[in-house]
Amino acid sequence: MSAPNLRAALAADPALGAGNVLLRLAEHGADPDGPGITFDVAVDGHPAWAPLTLGALSERVAARAAWLHAYGIRPRDPVALYVTSSADCLLNFMAMTWLGAIPALMNGNMPASIAAEYIRRLRGVGVLTDAAHRELLDGTDLGVPILADVTQAGTGDPASAPAHYRHHDDDPVAITHSSGTTRMPAAVVHSHASLFAATRRVHLASPRVSGEERTLSVLPAAHAAGIISTQQALCNRHELLFLSAQGGRFEQSGTTVLDAIERWRPTGVFGFAVTWAELARFDLTQRDLSSVALWFNTGDCAHEAHVRRLVAAGSHLTYTRDGVTRVPGSKFIDGIGSTEMGHSAFRAVHRMTSDRYGRCVGKPYAFADVALLDLETGREVPDGQVGHVGLKSPTLAPGYWNDSVNTYRNRLRGYYLTGDLMYRDAEGYYYHVDRAIDSVDLGGGNWLYTAMSEERILTRCPDVRDCTVVAGPADGRMVTDVLLLLAAGADPDADRSGAIAEALGEAAAATLRRIVAVPDEDIVVGPTGKVRKFLMRQRHLAATAAS
Amino acid sequence: MADSIQQFIFDSLQEMNYDVEGISENTELGPRGADLASLGLAELAIRVEDEYGVKFDEDEAEELADMTVGEFCAVVAQRLSTAKTAAE
Numbered sequence: 001m002s003a004p005n006l007r008a009a010l011a012a013d014p015a016l017g018a019g020n021v022l023l024r025l026a027e028h029g030a031d032p033d034g035p036g037i038t039f040d041v042a043v044d045g046h047p048a049w050a051p052l053t054l055g056a057l058s059e060r061v062a063a064r065a066a067w068l069h070a071y072g073i074r075p076r077d078p079v080a081l082y083v084t085s086s087a088d089c090l091l092n093f094m095a096m097t098w099l100g101a102i103p104a105l106m107n108g109n110m111p112a113s114i115a116a117e118y119i120r121r122l123r124g125v126g127v128l129t130d131a132a133h134r135e136l137l138d139g140t141d142l143g144v145p146i147l148a149d150v151t152q153a154g155t156g157d158p159a160s161a162p163a164h165y166r167h168h169d170d171d172p173v174a175i176t177h178s179s180g181t182t183r184m185p186a187a188v189v190h191s192h193a194s195l196f197a198a199t200r201r202v203h204l205a206s207p208r209v210s211g212e213e214r215t216l217s218v219l220p221a222a223h224a225a226g227i228i229s230t231q232q233a234l235c236n237r238h239e240l241l242f243l244s245a246q247g248g249r250f251e252q253s254g255t256t257v258l259d260a261i262e263r264w265r266p267t268g269v270f271g272f273a274v275t276w277a278e279l280a281r282f283d284l285t286q287r288d289l290s291s292v293a294l295w296f297n298t299g300d301c302a303h304e305a306h307v308r309r310l311v312a313a314g315s316h317l318t319y320t321r322d323g324v325t326r327v328p329g330s331k332f333i334d335g336i337g338s339t340e341m342g343h344s345a346f347r348a349v350h351r352m353t354s355d356r357y358g359r360c361v362g363k364p365y366a367f368a369d370v371a372l373l374d375l376e377t378g379r380e381v382p383d384g385q386v387g388h389v390g391l392k393s394p395t396l397a398p399g400y401w402n403d404s405v406n407t408y409r410n411r412l413r414g415y416y417l418t419g420d421l422m423y424r425d426a427e428g429y430y431y432h433v434d435r436a437i438d439s440v441d442l443g444g445g446n447w448l449y450t451a452m453s454e455e456r457i458l459t460r461c462p463d464v465r466d467c468t469v470v471a472g473p474a475d476g477r478m479v480t481d482v483l484l485l486l487a488a489g490a491d492p493d494a495d496r497s498g499a500i501a502e503a504l505g506e507a508a509a510a511t512l513r514r515i516v517a518v519p520d521e522d523i524v525v526g527p528t529g530k531v532r533k534f535l536m537r538q539r540h541l542a543a544t545a546a547s
Numbered sequence: 548m549a550d551s552i553q554q555f556i557f558d559s560l561q562e563m564n565y566d567v568e569g570i571s572e573n574t575e576l577g578p579r580g581a582d583l584a585s586l587g588l589a590e591l592a593i594r595v596e597d598e599y600g601v602k603f604d605e606d607e608a609e610e611l612a613d614m615t616v617g618e619f620c621a622v623v624a625q626r627l628s629t630a631k632t633a634a635e
Binding site: 005007205319320321351 | 576605
């Protein structure tokens with residue numbers, strides 16, 4: 001079957017979901033010699049950076065399914081997976097779903113003490129780790145055994161793998177976790193249908209690309225976005241290179257990503273906001289990014305200052321009256337989303353020629369029913385007024401694992417409350433102002449929206465690479481501190497107070513206590529690179545009070 | 548008017564070497580139907596612009612994938628009518 005027809009057949013296949021992509025690809029006749037996944041690490045002796053065909057990928061997954069089955073893993077068994085490499089994560093995810101088990105994917109950056117408690121709360125049957133994480137967990141009470149070293153799973157005999165589990169739409173296929181920016185990461189369960197809903201409705205419904213598509217994923221493999229980006233590449237029959245651990249330590253990941261782009265020549269680069277912030281350290285005109293036509297962001301909304309630099313790089317094919325021609329510049333798709341949302345619900349497209357920023361997240365996808373709600377009344381707020389984002393979507397995770405309290409706490413009138421604050425303009429575009437938990441009531445109807453303030457600071461201060469606004473009560477009043485991460489060569493003593501006061505607006509500027517350039521290590525980030533603002537607020541305000 | 552727009556689209560697809568056999572006004576332009584590639588949609592948009600003076604930008608062209616031939620014709624006809632009204 002040709003790839004285009006295969007896409008339509010997959011989109012129309014009611015049995016296909018996130019639990020059985022390899023099975024259904026094979027049953028639809030996808031070419032086993034076609035693209036599988038390329039990893040940046042060796043897989044069972046197969047060298048790093050050498051593509052695994054679809055057939056070879058399926059065989060490596062079957063080996064793990066056979067080993068796990070022989071070990072005693074059965075349908076509905078939750079198994080924690082705490083590893084660093086994208087190969088270990090994705091191959092074992094697919095192997096466990098082969099068995100109908102429930103892989104609980106953990107970000108390898110999760111600190112061991114938190115990981116141990118997270119594993120205990122899962123109440124699963126065991127943990128699969130790599131050597132580094134096994135050492136981290138050594139001597140810790142996990143409530144379940146560590147099954148084995150993850151490399152052992154690859155030694156199974158693919159021929160002895162049991163028949164693939166046949167999933168129902170509602171079957172759980174993965175537990176992933178939120179970034180844990182405010183608390184213990186929340187374990188979120190995804191179903192066979194929910195985790196595949198966007199691939200079916202968006203990624204298999206969009207027009208096929210002209211020419212070869214090569215996706216470089218810098219997303220964290222253990223998260224919903226990691227799984228979705230893998231499955232959309234496989235179903236679209238695109239080449240996929242999946243870097244491990246988002247390119248490694250964040251402050252060095254920019255180099256890793258740029259090197260990977262020059263080496264592998266992707267047409268699309270998928271990442272979280274931290275990746276674009278890290279690329280802002282570099283003069284992109286000095287690197288060969290000409291292969292890149294698309295940057296795809298999900299998780300947090302990306303910053304204008306970072307996006308503008310990216311869309312000026314790369315190149316893309318376009319049709320003109322002179323025929324098909326390659327022109328400079330690329331496209332940036334910004335898709336705010338979260339683990340619980342199961343996929344981004346909004347889509348904003350930026351190009352060199354576009355100028356709609358100010359934390360505009362675009363418009364909702366057709367599959368998403370979005371309402372901006374007043375939590376007091378449960379009613380929608382009018383255009384222009386900030387409300388809490390409520391979402392109904394087939395992508396929504398069914399709930400939190402072992403946590404009905406929070407599953408129901410975040411629902412209102414049939415909507416899932418995403419925890420975001422947005423307003424909508426008269427043209428139907430949505431603008432993200434802040435996470436609800438980070439916004440600060442200044443009294444008199446005035447609010448400090450930290451994310452929107454950071455956006456405005458970055459656009460007004462080009463020598464600021466990234467920034468964080470923290471606010472809270474101190475000395476009997478509300479105070480706001482602005483922490484700046486400066487670009488290389490920027491003057492740390494430059495007076496930016498005027499621009500920053502303007503960015504904050506009158507009411508918030510009145511609470512401004514200090515503006516300080518800080519080293520990277522002062523910014524507390526979670527395992528996916530998200531700033532842990534809640535924790536920072538507590539620490540920073542405590543530290544400044546003490547001093 | 549809608550009939551002539553539809554005929555123009557069928558003719559264009561044929562000139563662009565797409566197989567138009569079995570394509571009707573209910574056929575989607577995207578993967579569930581005619582399966583135009585992204586650059587094919589961009590070319591179709593430019594052909595329509597040259598013929599009718601109705602413009603679709605780059606991102607709009609990609610969204611045409613979700614439309615049937617009939618729906619696309621209706622959009623062209625509606626934009627034509629809006630443009631005429633504005634000119635009067």
